[in-house]
Amino acid sequence: MARPAPLSGFPEWLPEGRIVEQHVLDTFRRTFELWGFASVETRAAEPLDELLRKGEIDKEVYLLRRLHAEGDDDTGRQLGLHFDLTVPFARYVLENAGKLHFPFRRYQIQKVWRGERPQEGRYREFRQADVDVVGNGELPFHHDVEVAQVMAEAVAGLPLPQLRLQLNNRKLIEGFYRGLGAPDVPAVMRAVDKIDKLAPDAVRELLVTEAKLDDAQASRCLALAGISAPDASFVDRVLALGVRDDLLDEGLHELVQVVEGVAALRGERFDVTADLRIARGLDYYTGTVYETRMAGFEHLGSVCSGGRYDSLASDGSTTYPGVGISFGVTRVLAPLLARGALRATRSVPSAVLVAVTAEEGRPASAAVAARLRARGVPAEVAPSAAKFGRQIRHADRRGIPFVWFVQEGGGHEVKDIRSGEQVAADPQTWTPPEEDLHPRVVAG
């Protein structure tokens, strides 16, 4: 067959890119587990009525059909691939509620599928890393701070461009609009939500014509959306707009706690602001909302988003509130890998290639590799007893830093092929320097 072409929207990595991706996924997993979040993995397919039950009919769901469908062993339900990890997690919580302990702390790192038109930052198959806490009936607010902290700690450990967490609170903005006397609060939110796409005057016109605000009210809504601050100083600026409302006060109080809760993690790789224009569109959030921009890659939109929802799921008698945040792994990695902005120090796990002098000597070389592996040193044996120069080139092309030679008299030497230095070594005790043991992931 001819050389196959890639499928647009279905990114794949070469082995070096995969090492980068695994490092990112390992960092998320390690951080989430250190914070006591349990791993959940849900099936890729859900009944279509579950996928669409929140009215998500605009989503480009992939439907499944069996090639030889005959119908006699099927449930008769149309299945589709999940387009996020929240809908399947809500279903999982309801299905297993009697067997889970609440508040239930879970992370979930999986691929999702959307049949959207592919472009940079938007794929048909992509991976997300989600972390959520879900309560049974109630869920304390402090988990809103916690999920921001765990995500901030994870990304601060990754060699990415700086990520800026942008925080807001739906109680704050809804309370403000209510306190302002807005007759139709959702209409105000819909208008302000267009602030990134329209000119300020166009938003003002929507606020007046659609949301029925007067000009002074519209001005104060635009002023609120214009407030951003790295710390609690946003509170005085909001109060200076002269609107008073209990829900607004609650939102202000909550937002201060989240901003201050992650402030200590601020650094080269992580920043945080309260940004009062962030509303997360028309999603179901009811309190804290999170978005995240990556420095130099603002055109990707938010790469890590989430919020508090009073009802993640409900079975009619019990409601399960939740708070969570989702990192777009593919959305972040695909552009960085394409630009060479992230790379691995080699394309294979092996730290050592054990050379083979002649095929009869392969068992001796294999024994060396086994001894190295027994002590955690990744090692492979040369595929053929070629000339040593060729075996060294074999290692060099893969980035394997060390080549091991079993000598005729039974002695051993190991060569650092970068420096050319070759020294006597004992397979029972020799280890490479820590930085050469495994491939490392570095900014390109």
Added chain:
Amino acid sequence: MARPAPLSGFPEWLPEGRIVEQHVLDTFRRTFELWGFASVETRAAEPLDELLRKGEIDKEVYLLRRLHAEGDDDTGRQLGLHFDLTVPFARYVLENAGKLHFPFRRYQIQKVWRGERPQEGRYREFRQADVDVVGNGELPFHHDVEVAQVMAEAVAGLPLPQLRLQLNNRKLIEGFYRGLGAPDVPAVMRAVDKIDKLAPDAVRELLVTEAKLDDAQASRCLALAGISAPDASFVDRVLALGVRDDLLDEGLHELVQVVEGVAALRGERFDVTADLRIARGLDYYTGTVYETRMAGFEHLGSVCSGGRYDSLASDGSTTYPGVGISFGVTRVLAPLLARGALRATRSVPSAVLVAVTAEEGRPASAAVAARLRARGVPAEVAPSAAKFGRQIRHADRRGIPFVWFVQEGGGHEVKDIRSGEQVAADPQTWTPPEEDLHPRVVAG
């Protein structure tokens, strides 16, 4: 909504089962990487013509269709979910041949989908762990030994019932049939392949009527299929059947090397036999073939299979031979988890629950958890400042072994809630015993 029901054939685990699964996956990954195999992950979807290009029209492929398909941004190719990891890997090798280094050593741990009628051991969504070596034009035989070794080493490290690797070689059986004077070697293989399903007399009849053997030839074919041995002793038994053929000799020589290459790994959890009835059906194998039975679960069939194929892929000018083996992760774990034969020592990663005396004291408790995590100890903070008895029950229900108390004077104590022992502790230095640091996976 009402409580959702599981989807037949799409298994999911509770958090404890997921910990078991992750442990198994981690063991495969660690072992494969120690042997220098690089991770590859391919997209879930392939063009249908690629999936079916080897004539696999009997496979129950899941086809994809977009809910709002309009056609203007599509390639016009029908996509289906991959049903194994070999077909997508062959496509990946061809697509990226110019950027890969051969022999290319890769592992791939992913879910696959088949729309088959679900039953124990057969699922519609399941996970496989594959390890393969692929050459460019040629691939030395010693890799047949190596992939058996790496898989044996991985499974020998898992708390599973004993796995018995059953080895054979297609050259051996084809050479035998040829040397016997069989007029239609593939017809002999088709007949012998039914040996597990039919009575010996029925197979003998097929050998006579379909494969056109005489009665003496049929007897020797059945005698060959009846040979199994834990070591190279099968060679003399085969030669005693009086058939001579160069290909047979080559197959015998190769099979001895694979059997002896994994013999050292034999133990409580791993066994190996040469089993000359194993043919891997009508697959494309051309040399070594691997199957694996799990003790007490023989009804599952082979749980880990593979072999050598002279042409994994070909672009017309270059042929890529390969050898590989695939472990059925879901096929093995689902029955073991259902029977409680494998379990985790707790259902959450946390080793420590830091109690909260009063909500005002939450920051002090969070600071303790942060100090523990900084030294790699998974820790979470109690969700509410309930009575200590309730906080301890909260830990107990999840299997968290330690509860940490921040005392009013600033002192710290930690309680092992299993023994009730409570001691003073320093959050900067205290660590749990090694066996309590992370959940462990044990036979049930």
